[in-house]
Amino acid sequence: MSYKYLILGLLTERPMSGYDIKKQVKLALGAITSASYGTLYPTLHKLLADGYVEMQEVPQRSRPSKKVYSLTERGRDDLKNWLRQPAGADQVRREFLLKLYLARNLGPQEVLALITSRRLEAETMLQGLTTDRLNTKDVQQGWIVEYALCLCEAELNWLKQFETEYAVH
Amino acid sequence: MSYKYLILGLLTERPMSGYDIKKQVKLALGAITSASYGTLYPTLHKLLADGYVEMQEVPQRSRPSKKVYSLTERGRDDLKNWLRQPAGADQVRREFLLKLYLARNLGPQEVLALITSRRLEAETMLQGLTTDRLNTKDVQQGWIVEYALCLCEAELNWLKQFETEYAVH
DNA sequence: GATTGCATGTAAGGGGTTACATGATTTT
DNA sequence: AAAATCATGTAACCCCTTACATGCAATC
Numbered sequence: 001m002s003y004k005y006l007i008l009g010l011l012t013e014r015p016m017s018g019y020d021i022k023k024q025v026k027l028a029l030g031a032i033t034s035a036s037y038g039t040l041y042p043t044l045h046k047l048l049a050d051g052y053v054e055m056q057e058v059p060q061r062s063r064p065s066k067k068v069y070s071l072t073e074r075g076r077d078d079l080k081n082w083l084r085q086p087a088g089a090d091q092v093r094r095e096f097l098l099k100l101y102l103a104r105n106l107g108p109q110e111v112l113a114l115i116t117s118r119r120l121e122a123e124t125m126l127q128g129l130t131t132d133r134l135n136t137k138d139v140q141q142g143w144i145v146e147y148a149l150c151l152c153e154a155e156l157n158w159l160k161q162f163e164t165e166y167a168v169h
Numbered sequence: 170m171s172y173k174y175l176i177l178g179l180l181t182e183r184p185m186s187g188y189d190i191k192k193q194v195k196l197a198l199g200a201i202t203s204a205s206y207g208t209l210y211p212t213l214h215k216l217l218a219d220g221y222v223e224m225q226e227v228p229q230r231s232r233p234s235k236k237v238y239s240l241t242e243r244g245r246d247d248l249k250n251w252l253r254q255p256a257g258a259d260q261v262r263r264e265f266l267l268k269l270y271l272a273r274n275l276g277p278q279e280v281l282a283l284i285t286s287r288r289l290e291a292e293t294m295l296q297g298l299t300t301d302r303l304n305t306k307d308v309q310q311g312w313i314v315e316y317a318l319c320l321c322e323a324e325l326n327w328l329k330q331f332e333t334e335y336a337v338h
Numbered sequence: 339g340a341t342t343g344c345a346t347g348t349a350a351g352g353g354g355t356t357a358c359a360t361g362a363t364t365t366t
Numbered sequence: 367a368a369a370a371t372c373a374t375g376t377a378a379c380c381c382c383t384t385a386c387a388t389g390c391a392a393t394c
Contacts, residue, residue, distance in 0.1 A: 002264065003381080009271040019345055032266050039382055041347055062390055064345045083275055086286040087265035095171060096256035097201050097316060101309045102178040106252055117255040140270045147266060147327055154323030158316055172353080188373055208354060210375055231362055233373045 003043045006035065008052060008071060008079040015056075015070035018044055028141050031129060031148045044069060052078060112166060119159040126152050172212040175204065177221060177240060177248040184225075184239035187213055197310050200298060200317040213238060221247060281335060288328040295321050 010016065010024050018040050025035040044067075047053045052075035058066040071079070096118055103111045129149045136142045179185065179193050187209050194204040213236075216222045221244035227235040240248070265287055272280045298318045305311045 002262075002267070005271075006267060009267065009274070012271070012274055017345075018347090019343095029267070029270060032261065032263055036383060037347075038349090038384070043381095045347095060345085064347095064389085066345070079271075080274060083268055083271060083283075084279060086290075087268050087283065089290075090265070091262040092201065093171075093260040094201055096259070097313055098171070098175060098178065098198070099252055099256050100316070101198060101313050102174075102181070102248075102252060103309055103312075105178070105181055105249060110253060114252075114256065121255075121258070140272055143272075143331070144266055144270050147269070147324075150323055150327045151320060154319055155316075158319045162312070186373075187375090188371095205355060206373095206375075207356070207377095212353095214375095229373085233361085233375090235373070 003035070003039050004047065004052075005079060005082050006033075007040070007043060007047060007069075008075050011053065011069060011071045012076070012079065015068045017066045017068050019066075028138070029144065031132060031145055047075070051075075108166075112163065115159055115163050115166070119156065119163065122152060122156045122159060126156060172204070172208050173216065173221075174248060174251050175202075176209070176212060176216060176238075177244050180222065180238060180240045181245070181248065184237045186235045186237050188235075197307070198313065200301060200314055216244070220244075277335075281332065284328055284332050284335070288325065288332065291321060291325045291328060295325060 006025065006029075007021060010021055010028075013024075016024065018037065021044075022035050022037065022040060025033065044053070044055075048055055048069070051072055053069045054072050056068050056070075058068055060066055096114075099114055103114070106114070126149070129145055129152060133142070133145045133149065136145055175194065175198075176190060179190055179197075182193070185193065187206065190213075191204050191206065191209060194202065213222070213224075217224055217238070220241060222238045223241050225237050225239075227237055229235055265283075268283055272283070275283070295318070298314055298321060302311070302314050302318065305314055
């Protein structure tokens with residue numbers, strides 16, 4: 001998801017530690033992505049070395065020191081420049097669609113099982129998103145949820161229709 | 170997209186060379202993925218070494234020999250087994266959504282530009298998919314196109330609505 | 339007494355792209 | 367004369383995940 005700009009972007013809200021960033025990603029962008037420490041920390045080190053962020057170490061009692069990162073002029077400029085470029089095409093890995101394409105290797109009831117399990121997952125996701133929408137105060141966060149909801153509903157409709165038509169033959 | 174099963178899956182249609190596979194991916198799954206030689210050839214070598222496929226070298230005049238791969242019993246079994254498992258969650262990298270979330274760092278007209286360029290892309294894709302639908306004979310290939318069309322239309326509607334509402338404020 | 343939260347990181351490995359390297363043949 | 371098609375592959379690099387490693391404090 002381009003950790004560089006994910007990090008720079010979140011740091012425009014407030015200075016944060018790696019730990020904070022992970023929480024914020026989960027909170028604000030949980031519907032579309034996640035961030036793992038394994039990339040987060042190394043990326044922060046690189047951004048620091050390259051001068052996009054600066055770091056202040058805050059000692060704490062009986063905990064490791066907190067390393068609080070904030071944007072530099074350079075980081076802010078680079079982020080703005082990136083934001084102004086049109087977004088790159090989505091990179092999607094849809095295992096489900098590959099299986100659907102290869103359905104000729106399955107029996108009819110196996111194809112239905114594939115579709116149905118997918119529909120159940122979509123329904124669960126729809127419920128989660130519906131809950132998210134209620135709890136979202138932030139405007140931009142709201143947009144993300146609405147967008148995800150819209151796509152999720154569309155997929156669900158397609159799956160239901162497919163299920164019905166396929167069952168009839 | 171899991172090259173392993175992409176390859177094993179396509180080889181159920183007919184024995185193919187790496188070159189053939191790339192063409193077939195573009196033809197049948199172009200709407201959702203692509204395959205690069207840089208992964209295709211090494212993956213084929215690995216599948217051969219692991220006994221999922223077998224290879225027959227076909228000499229040609231004034232061209233490099235063609236290496237035609239076909240499924241082994243083991244490959245076929247492994248594929249079927251994989252197909253029967255429920256599909257894993259989609260891995261999506263939506264640069265656009267990240268930019269949308271970070272829109273607070275942009276001016277109103279820059280946000281609109283982001284949305285509009287996205288809408289134009291979606292419209293182009295929609296046209297392409299509409300053409301694809303007409304040219305598609307294969308049933309499963311048709312499903313993929315329909316699915317992609319459905320999601321593309323849903324996104325387009327969302328974008329249009331957003332554009333309208335955002336312009337009003 | 340066990341789990342969650344806070345807080346940092348590294349190592350090994352998986353999966354992928356782009357660009358490079360080669361070179362004849364066929365089509366525009 | 368230029369471009370596309372056929373046909374193989376490698377090398378360098380990017381990006382990311384999972385599991386591991388450490389350890390105290392607060393809550394349940």
